[in-house]
Structures are given as C-alpha cells and as structure tokens.
Amino acid sequence: MLSRSSYVNTINVKVASYSSVLQLGDSCIINGLSRALAVQREEEQDYGNEGNFAAYSVFSESIPFTPITENFCSQTHHLNPIIKVNHVNVIGFSSSAVLHVGNSQTISMEARVKHIRQLLPRQR
Template sequence: MFQRTSKVDKINVNIISFASLLQLGDSCIINGLSRALAVQREAEIEFGDEGNFAAYRVFSEPIPFQPIYEVFSFIPHNPMPLIKVQNIDIIGVSSSSILHVGNSKHISMESRVKHIRQLLPEGHEQDM
C-alpha cells in the first residue's frame, strides 16, 4: 500500500447516512452495504409483505463484476508523499458511500434499492 500522508485543513459534511462512512486516515479493508425498500402509496393500504427483502430478486442476485482485461503498467513516483487539500465541502454522503482521506487497500461498497409504487385503479384516486 502507498505510504503517503494526508493533510486536510477543513472538512464540512452536512449529512452522513445509510451505511456511509467518513474515514480520516489509512484503512486496510472497508465494506459498506445498504439495502432499502421505498414504498409510495396513493392510499393507506398495507399488504403486509412489502418489508421482506427475500421477496425481491434485486436483493439476492449476485452483482455482475466484469473482469478487467486491460493491460497497464504503473510506476509510482511520489517525490513529495503528501496529499494536501485545503477545503472539502460535502452536502451529503449516503447509501453505502464513502468520503475517505487517506490510503486504502481494499474497498467494497454496495447499495440496492427497490422502489414500489402502489397506485389506485383509474377513477379510484383519492381527493388530495
């Protein structure tokens, strides 16, 4: 792993949520996982099975990671092994995301969201 020092004068983050991370300093392994069900309804009717992650394939199917076949050569050259940042201003870090200042070896992040819309039949819409 590269050996560099990170220097940040100021970090301003408003919100960090849902399996997200603000990491200052070096890390070897970071794993993040976020799963969410978002249900939008026109009527207050609950069927009882909406909260079961196993009922939806999106949460159980493997994520297809494509192999990288590109050949590249890399020769690190760090005459001054210092990462200097004056100011970081972030509105939000969410859903298995990371704001990381430092060195990392292995990072794995995943976020899966199932959106469900339960609409009333045509002509049965409720008055707003």
C-alpha cells in the same frame, strides 16, 4: 499500501446518516452495503409484507464482475507524496456512504434499491 499522506485543514459535514462513515486515516478494507425499499403510494395502505428483502430478487441476484484480463505496465513516481486540501464541505451523505481521507487497499461498495409504485385503478 500506498505511501502518500493526506492533509485536510478542515472538514465540515452537516449530515451523515444510515450507516455512513467518516474515516480519517488509512484503512485496509472498506465494505459498504445499502439495501432499500422505496414504496410510493397514491393511497396510504399497509400490506404487511413489504419489508422482506428476500421477496425481491434484486437483493439476491449476483453482480457480474468481469475480470480484467488486459496486461498493462504502470510506473509512478511521486515527487511530493502529499495530498493537501484546505477545506472539505459536505452537505450530507447517506446509506452506507463513506467519506475517507487516507489510503485504502481494497474498497467495495454496493447499493440496491427496489422501487415500488402502487397506483389506484383508473376508471375509464
């Protein structure tokens, strides 16, 4: 893991919702996953079958991760291995978002949203 230290004088978060995390300190693995159905209707009706994520392929399709095959050389030297921030001000974060102060080894975040618009038939 990286050997840098993070110093934040103050953090002000107004809203953190829907499985979001405020992580202070180092972590090995961060995995975030958010799934949502966003239904927009002209007329209020309940069809009763919209809450099933399995009914929509967007939630089960695999995400193609292309492996990095390029060779590269990297060398870093931190003369002052400290990150200093005076103030962090966040209005809000949501849906499995992560506000993290510290070092991480592995981070994986995924968000999938199915937008559904149900419009009334148009008369001609």
